[in-house]
Amino acid sequence: MPEIDFWYSIGSTYTFLTVTRLPDWCAEYDVTVRWRPFNVRTIMSEQNNSPFAGKPTKTRYMWRDIERRAAKYGIHAKLPAPYPISDLPLANQVALLGMQEGWGEDFTQNLYRIWFDEGIEAGSESALSEALLRCQQDPRLNLSRARSPEIVAALAAETDQATKLGVFGAPSLVVRGEVFWGDDRLDDALSWARVGHVV
Amino acid sequence: MPEIDFWYSIGSTYTFLTVTRLPDWCAEYDVTVRWRPFNVRTIMSEQNNSPFAGKPTKTRYMWRDIERRAAKYGIHAKLPAPYPISDLPLANQVALLGMQEGWGEDFTQNLYRIWFDEGIEAGSESALSEALLRCQQDPRLNLSRARSPEIVAALAAETDQATKLGVFGAPSLVVRGEVFWGDDRLDDALSWARVGHVV
Numbered sequence: 001m002p003e004i005d006f007w008y009s010i011g012s013t014y015t016f017l018t019v020t021r022l023p024d025w026c027a028e029y030d031v032t033v034r035w036r037p038f039n040v041r042t043i044m045s046e047q048n049n050s051p052f053a054g055k056p057t058k059t060r061y062m063w064r065d066i067e068r069r070a071a072k073y074g075i076h077a078k079l080p081a082p083y084p085i086s087d088l089p090l091a092n093q094v095a096l097l098g099m100q101e102g103w104g105e106d107f108t109q110n111l112y113r114i115w116f117d118e119g120i121e122a123g124s125e126s127a128l129s130e131a132l133l134r135c136q137q138d139p140r141l142n143l144s145r146a147r148s149p150e151i152v153a154a155l156a157a158e159t160d161q162a163t164k165l166g167v168f169g170a171p172s173l174v175v176r177g178e179v180f181w182g183d184d185r186l187d188d189a190l191s192w193a194r195v196g197h198v199v
Numbered sequence: 200m201p202e203i204d205f206w207y208s209i210g211s212t213y214t215f216l217t218v219t220r221l222p223d224w225c226a227e228y229d230v231t232v233r234w235r236p237f238n239v240r241t242i243m244s245e246q247n248n249s250p251f252a253g254k255p256t257k258t259r260y261m262w263r264d265i266e267r268r269a270a271k272y273g274i275h276a277k278l279p280a281p282y283p284i285s286d287l288p289l290a291n292q293v294a295l296l297g298m299q300e301g302w303g304e305d306f307t308q309n310l311y312r313i314w315f316d317e318g319i320e321a322g323s324e325s326a327l328s329e330a331l332l333r334c335q336q337d338p339r340l341n342l343s344r345a346r347s348p349e350i351v352a353a354l355a356a357e358t359d360q361a362t363k364l365g366v367f368g369a370p371s372l373v374v375r376g377e378v379f380w381g382d383d384r385l386d387d388a389l390s391w392a393r394v395g396h397v398v
Contacts, residue, residue: 047254055248061367065379166256168256181260181264197270199271
């Protein structure tokens, strides 16, 4: 089966559902997924695509939709979570560093839990530090490494790659160059990987 | 079971999927749905919500997503269809007139077929006239009636009602005041109507 790339940005609200349910979903369907943090804010800004800022009705709907779907998946959450987050690039730089070292998924899941269940804004140093601690990583050292020119450049390169693939929002699943946007397209992406069309 | 209101605007692209598959879907689940045309453009303009204008990447994705999902539902379409449509209010005024007289669903389905399968822009007089003919309605007479102050006011009243319910996009399903946005939320809406949560 072709690889499924899971492009996500910490800062995206619907991504909470995906990072939380993905492990069980992967086990259920016997599939592996490659986690790829990127900076969705860069792409949205370039593409003049601002899904929620200045749109209170749509924003209220988004929280309600996430609440209903979290309940559907048996996921606990305290909504609305603080939004938008402050330092989106830093959060994703830490995640990318973690992906290089094997603790990125664990970090991302812990950070979303801190953000969506404990109500601490995910771009804050306190949330990032706590998430690092929960995956046995030194906060001060890793926040410093995540701010290094190498990691900053690596996140920019991933963001470029996402843009080239046609990714414009998060979360997105990409299979053989085919983009599926949204937590609600996980099954479409899997179907595409398996049989080359959506069933 | 509580009533399910199907709020839609001719001019919305994803609504093509819903109006086309809704009759079979209603038969399969033994459910009735009340069709309510409104002017989504008024609401989007008021709420500074412009989902596709000036967003070529997102627009390309939208067509591809509709193509994949149309294939999933066995619906034929020639994509991309002409977009955006010109006279969105008029198209929905005709649909609303038709709802009052019993030919509104038939008209809407015919018009979407003309737009998405035959490539004629749905706000044009030629598309509207042809759709009217296909449901045995006189084009000239009904286009004139659809432009009357009564029907213009009726569409504005429905649009106000949609706004009050929290509808911000099309298609939307509303059940007991609960809004479900998008063709991909049909099953969530049905589940809400049946058991009061999303399963």
